[in-house]
Amino acid sequence: MNVDYSDLRDFIDKVDAIGDLRRVSGARLEYEIGAITEVAAGLSHCPAILFDKIPGQPAGNRVFTNATVGAKRAAMALGIDHTLTPLDALRAWKERRSKLTLIAPQVTDDVPYLENVMDGEDVDLRRLPSPVWHPDDGGPYIGSGALVMTRDPESNWVNSSIYRIQVHDEKRVTIQFDHNGRHGAIISKRYWDKGEPCPVAIVCGQDPALFISGFEYLPEGASELDFAGAIKGAPVPVHPGPRTGLPIPARAEIVLEGLLMPFPQDSLPEGPFGEFTGYYAADKRPAPIMHVTAIYHRHNPILLGSPPLKPPRFHFGLSFRAASMWSNLEAAGVTDIAGAWQHVSQLMTVISLKQRYAGHAKRAALIAAANSYMGRIVVVVDEDVDPSNLADVMWAVTTRAEPSEDVDIIRNAWSSSLDPRISAADRDAGLTSNSKMIIDACIPFQHRDSYPKTSALSLAQSNEIMRRWRAEIG
Numbered sequence: 001m002n003v004d005y006s007d008l009r010d011f012i013d014k015v016d017a018i019g020d021l022r023r024v025s026g027a028r029l030e031y032e033i034g035a036i037t038e039v040a041a042g043l044s045h046c047p048a049i050l051f052d053k054i055p056g057q058p059a060g061n062r063v064f065t066n067a068t069v070g071a072k073r074a075a076m077a078l079g080i081d082h083t084l085t086p087l088d089a090l091r092a093w094k095e096r097r098s099k100l101t102l103i104a105p106q107v108t109d110d111v112p113y114l115e116n117v118m119d120g121e122d123v124d125l126r127r128l129p130s131p132v133w134h135p136d137d138g139g140p141y142i143g144s145g146a147l148v149m150t151r152d153p154e155s156n157w158v159n160s161s162i163y164r165i166q167v168h169d170e171k172r173v174t175i176q177f178d179h180n181g182r183h184g185a186i187i188s189k190r191y192w193d194k195g196e197p198c199p200v201a202i203v204c205g206q207d208p209a210l211f212i213s214g215f216e217y218l219p220e221g222a223s224e225l226d227f228a229g230a231i232k233g234a235p236v237p238v239h240p241g242p243r244t245g246l247p248i249p250a251r252a253e254i255v256l257e258g259l260l261m262p263f264p265q266d267s268l269p270e271g272p273f274g275e276f277t278g279y280y281a282a283d284k285r286p287a288p289i290m291h292v293t294a295i296y297h298r299h300n301p302i303l304l305g306s307p308p309l310k311p312p313r314f315h316f317g318l319s320f321r322a323a324s325m326w327s328n329l330e331a332a333g334v335t336d337i338a339g340a341w342q343h344v345s346q347l348m349t350v351i352s353l354k355q356r357y358a359g360h361a362k363r364a365a366l367i368a369a370a371n372s373y374m375g376r377i378v379v380v381v382d383e384d385v386d387p388s389n390l391a392d393v394m395w396a397v398t399t400r401a402e403p404s405e406d407v408d409i410i411r412n413a414w415s416s417s418l419d420p421r422i423s424a425a426d427r428d429a430g431l432t433s434n435s436k437m438i439i440d441a442c443i444p445f446q447h448r449d450s451y452p453k454t455s456a457l458s459l460a461q462s463n464e465i466m467r468r469w470r471a472e473i474g
């Protein structure tokens, strides 16, 4: 199935059509929009929200949040049937993702982003909505889910990924690269090493396929625009930025063009900013400054906001990283994987499989643990347990795992400086690893024939009941 929306505002209409949109008038930029977003993301129906009539903003300026936080809307953004169960939707994505054909963008002269222009002296970032997302954030952020576009000066490769953008005054923002391996950081350094600033375009209010693409771990040299084209099954329409020549998505809501000044020669203190763990990871830190030389926006522009929220709330309601883990397990030769999921904002991983041999579950767990960024818990369950359903997973843990036999601890594994449990002293010394607990919550392989039979419905049976009786009970 192809994606059937043409841009962010069209996606919002489709979200409205399935009853998932809520409109909020009059919420303030200073923490109120962020607070409402966080509370709404924690509700069981997890609505997307369109904020308008924002105090201090020109009429018509809007902010859209929780775009793809629910599983249904994450599926819609990928063009996957949103009535599938979350696990079936993730399986459909995993299968499609492994066979995607990249599609290069196509230049167009139909350019809604140029409807309104602020250039040179007229540039004033205060005329666009930049929320303070969490109460103790260091300032307003126009970019919480915005794409940062840069062009490699040697190969012409264009990278478009999500890095947060803090607004400092009318004409200056900072871009935060978590580490030097980010493609945006690698490319800007190539300009800085020649003593030049790096031309940048920041795209706020992009097509959801570009939002997803900007989060993907694509290899160096690969274009997120091509990947978004693959998701959509059609080229992304682009138009060269008047100042940078970068292939800017033509239907974007808001675009900033400018120059990212050589770092660390030039910098501003950035943050702090609430992280996806639900904590602040650091105090203010120096970040490179972008001088904004032009702002473009559509009439009645919509900022796509995607602040990190207290777990389990996460930007994407389908576990995209779990889908890659699922593919990795298969690529490593582990058969019979029935599903993979991540809970608590990626901090806990669950793999379900049909056990074929003793050690099968642990083999999968070890690979999953190795790839579990910042997580501390990896659980393996049998195929009758839905890994996307935390209550089901805990049922397996409490009825199939014997702690004295089925728990292993892996030490000194992959985490990061964002991990709140690592002491400041260790972090400062570069010790940013954690340990991981593997819980084998599968029925012990040697007891599988004599294990008490479950009285519960199988996953297939309960899915079938939902299919047949949804109207009555759903």
Ligand SMILES: Cc1cc2nc3c(=O)[nH]c(=O)nc-3n(C[C@H](O)[C@H](O)[C@H](O)COP(=O)(O)O)c2cc1C
Pocket (backbone or CB within 6 Å): 144, 145, 159, 160, 161, 162, 163, 164, 165, 176, 177, 178, 179, 181, 182, 183, 184, 214, 215, 216, 217, 218, 306, 307, 315
């Ligand atoms: C909503 C959102 C916000 C993000 N914010 C940042 C950020 O501020 N800094 C950062 O380095 N990565 C951030 N990321 C992660 C990167 O976008 C992601 O890892 C991406 O794959 C990096 O792309 P690259 O390989 O082209 O550098 C964010 C991701 C999302 C979905």
Ligand SMILES: [Mn+2]
Pocket (backbone or CB within 6 Å): 159, 160, 161, 183, 218, 219, 220, 222, 224
């Ligand atoms: Mn990239």
